[in-house]
Amino acid sequence: MSFLSASPSPYHAVVNAAALLEKAGFRQVRETDAWDAAAGGRYVLRGGALIAWYVPEGADAATPFRIVGAHTDSPNLRVKPVPDTGAQGWRQIAVEVYGGTLLNTWLDRDLGLSGRLTLRDRSTRLVNVDRPLLRVPQLAIHLDRQVNDGLKLERQRHMTPVWGLGQPREGDLMAFLAEEEGLAPEDVTGWDLMVHSVEPPARLGRDREFVAGPRMDDLLSVHAGAQALAAVAEGSAQPGCIPVLAAFDHEENGSQSDTGAQGPLLGTVLERSVFARGGSQEDRARAWAGTVCLSSDTGHAVHPNYVERHEPGHHPMPNGGPILKVNVNQRYSTDGSGRALFAEVCERAGVPWQSFVSHNDMPCGTTIGPITAARHGITTVDIGVAILSMHSARELCGAKDPYLLANCLREFLAE
Template identity: 80%
Template structure:
């Protein structure tokens, strides 16, 4: 945890340096939640198993499930009807993921078969040094994280001499053109698992399953004349996961230092699978968040009526990246709304409920920014362009909780390497502290 600034702000640019470390250590959702959990444990949070009975006393707790983490802090004096303040985010990013039969190849090249995950910007994965990371599941049911964070794979682009029209409109076949190479020779079944078992100190025969994905090994970097920009992978949406984790720790620490006083239960809810619809047991459309919140109420002696009252007073701030105005394509943006990096977090609005923000949510967000002394911006899509969506509408509809969609403005969304303002991560974290404190 980074040290406090003068109130009400708590984080400065050192927070962005810490974000860089978090991004480098989190090439997959599984690594991201493990790193978030480690930070929470250092702040006194305790992991609770979903199969155990839960206690209702004060303190910080968290639940891990695959690539998702739910963490919450129960302040002294909280009752069964104490409402929640939730920051929602997601841990996954578009990328290339290893297929069930990974060892493949063609015309003397050894390759790894991959499947496209989410809405990846495919051309950004070409001619880039790639590592491989993820989760290995053993025959005894245990899981092990693995991270080969060095140049291992590459998706080679066809030379312009063999595709003279490449600069007039590159077209990539997702099946034929996106298979990375990792050596020469004939492919052999079991090659990849043998390699990863050696990397992880395991026996290849013990590996029964895997969830593996490639990542760019180029580290995050500040850029620009004044180094006011940050280029990095997985800003969408580990930037929000990192900020929410830091904010939850800060709120819990301040409440303990002040001897209590929080009137809400602050919650971090970082889900997996947002990039492909959130329909999984670790996605926002699954039952995980609802069950955790309900069990928290029950652990404090509540029942269905108390749960309904707690939910009615709760608010969720869905934090995800949004589009900064692009200097080369300004016509693609709404003319009256041009969010810029380092202009503070953005309020995301769509009247067709692609975002969950309404007037009440706007007021809650504006109050948090005012309290944190943070500037903010508005984002709305050009009427002629389709609008993306987030976990916000899903959370609002599934749990009946007031939800507002916010985030940080970035360029190159869904690229293997995205771009944000170097100040925006700590401006977001300060806003989330003010929101969680109510």
């Protein structure tokens, strides 16, 4: 819950995951520097992506990897290049819809602003205005008597948040953020900004068996993966493989970026790790042949009010443990061998698990799993945690499930 609160943007998420790993002895390496062959934990940060790996004592150039894959981005509203707008005496911020968000969940909600600023010297500064600043106001029912029969929101006209009164002024938002950060407005020359709900995560339910909060898809997996990798690095036994956490950006819009799973970042980092240990292309091929990736992303818990939307024989429940995600059309990358591997890992970890498959009449979403399998030619298994309200500004999971997932991932990475 603390990780969710502290990570309103992908840029914050990777910095916070890196801080968690640094406590376990990991150190940052820059992509422009030469890498050495020393054992220990390292990580690379690029924008909203993080690749971290731990080289155990005795690892050779052909030692395979065990990868936990996840993503740092979530559907939301992102600030446009010319942000200052307004109408009828209201000052507003122009936003673009990012990913497949549930638009209505952003209405009448107190919103903050977060992301990163790029300065004139091309350095970046994280920014997080974590207080009520913006609001997307819904139209009163008196002015739309049929709203409860079906709400239709136009992304361009109806999703623009308000943040003040008066006429919009060019440069107003950047001047505000520069003041917040103690900067001169003219020093801010670029930005990647998004809105976030300022309501903190909370335990709820009769027995406090649920957690509600933002960005569980997929910061839940990023946090569990970072915790698992740190635990393996701090453990008394050295793993037989090289454990890796790959947290990508831009999954929600197709992963096609230099920090997305479609890009070369993961493959480049793993290759450089092989070559730093004196490896050849033959060693690289041998390492890849023995590599396995668990692609961890949230999935759908059965919804008690919409049971007919779910596959009748597969009803994942909160606190039932991680889910194995299967789709024969390769929207998920799991096959029978992957199922056997996952079942073995969960058994060793003492963690229960569930199966998920989509209703035949419902289109199936996808993950970084098929991309990772196809791009790198490595065995990949899709898993995750069952949640409700996926892609809402506020999602819900079982309070035990993040813990169960982290223990499953730790067992997998410790092989």
